[in-house]
Each structure stands twice: as structure tokens, then as C-alpha cells.
Amino acid sequence: MRLLPRLLIILFVIFAPLPAFAVNPDEMLSDPALEARARTLSAELRCMVCQNQSIDDSNADLAKDLRLLVRERITDGDSDDEVLNYIVSRYGEFVLLKPRFSVRTLLLWGAPVLLILAGGIALIVFARKRAGKPTGSKLTEDEKARLAELLEK
Incomplete structure (x- = not known):
């Protein structure tokens, strides 16, 4: 009897973190292949309201309107690129969770590399400047005499 509540708790802990997809049954396409394409495309598009979720999760x-638009474009015969291009033309590059590499997004993609290089160069310059500087204070006359005495022995 005590095993059943523990088993239920374990199952709850295992399955609780799974994402709950926001796609409603009335939005789904009847053709499984087209629905799979729609799900793939929906996972690449950002919800403009939530901004940190795909439209599939929001x-x-x-997000619902965008999901319906994606499915409508797919059923009209558009390719995946055509669907994405259509939505990007309406909402801008920001709608893509993974922005495309272009001249406009060059800074976005290049900034992490530039920051790492700048940090590395700054560390090297700082280390070189610090390496040439003496540490501690100069010896007093008494300390110099004591050192000379120890070195002579």
C-alpha cells in the first residue's frame, strides 16, 4: 500500500517538467506529414508576446494566429523557406528564434567572438604590464647589510 503513493510521486516528478504544447486540436492539420512540418516551423518562430518561447509553446x-498562418501557408503549398520568409517579411528577423546570418545580423553573430578576443587581449596586456613591475618595497640599509652578510657566509 505504501508503494503506490511513492510510485505516483515519482511519476509526477518525472513527467511534470515536460513542456505542455499550446497547439490546440482544432489547429492541427489532418495530414501527419504536414502537421510535422508545421510543428518544426512553429518551433523556429518566436512568440512576439512572450519573446522567450516558440509559438508552439505559447x-x-x-502565437495562435501565427500557428494558424503557418498551417495555412503549408496547406497552400509553400515550402518551409517560403513560409519563414513570408512571416519574416511581416514581423521582421526578430520573429526567428535563431536569426539568419546576414549583413544585418553580423554584429549579433560576431559580438561573442569579438568580446572573447577583446577579453583575451586585455588579459595579455594586463599580464605583461604587471610582469615588468617589481613587487614589494625597496630594502632598507639595514636589510641590505644583513643580506650581504648572509650571502657572504
């Missing part, structure tokens, strides 16, 4: 009204 319950916002705008």
Missing part, C-alpha cells in the same frame, strides 16, 4: 493569441 498560449498567447498572437
Whole structure:
């Protein structure tokens, strides 16, 4: 009898963190292949309301509209790139969770590399400047005499 509550708790802990997809059954396409394409594309698009979720995970009204738009474009025969290009033309590059590499996003993609290089150069310059400087204070006359005495022995 005591095993069943423990088992239920374990199952709850295992399955609780799984994401709850926001796609409603009335939004789904009847063709499994088209629905799989729609899910893949939805996972690449950012919810403009939540901004840190894909439209597949978001319950916002705008995310639902975008999911329906993706499915509509797919059923009209658009390719995946055409669907993404259509949505990007309407909402901008920001709608993509992983922005494309282009001249406009060059700084976005290059900034981490530039920051790491700048940090490395700064560390090298700092270390070289510090290496040439003496540490501690100069010896007093008494300390110099004592050192000379110890070295002579």
C-alpha cells in the first residue's frame, strides 16, 4: 500500500517538467506529414508576446494566429523557406528564434567572438604590464647589510 503513493510521486516528478504544447486540436492539420512540418516551423518562430518561447509553446493569441498562418501557408503549398520568409517579411528577423546570418545580423553573430578576443587581449596586456613591475618595497640599509652578510657566509 505504501508503494503506490511513492510510485505516483515519482511519476509526477518525472513527467511534470515536460513542456505542455499550446497547439490546440482544432489547429492541427489532418495530414501527419504536414502537421510535422508545421510543428518544426512553429518551433523556429518566436512568440512576439512572450519573446522567450516558440509559438508552439505559447498560449498567447498572437502565437495562435501565427500557428494558424503557418498551417495555412503549408496547406497552400509553400515550402518551409517560403513560409519563414513570408512571416519574416511581416514581423521582421526578430520573429526567428535563431536569426539568419546576414549583413544585418553580423554584429549579433560576431559580438561573442569579438568580446572573447577583446577579453583575451586585455588579459595579455594586463599580464605583461604587471610582469615588468617589481613587487614589494625597496630594502632598507639595514636589510641590505644583513643580506650581504648572509650571502657572504
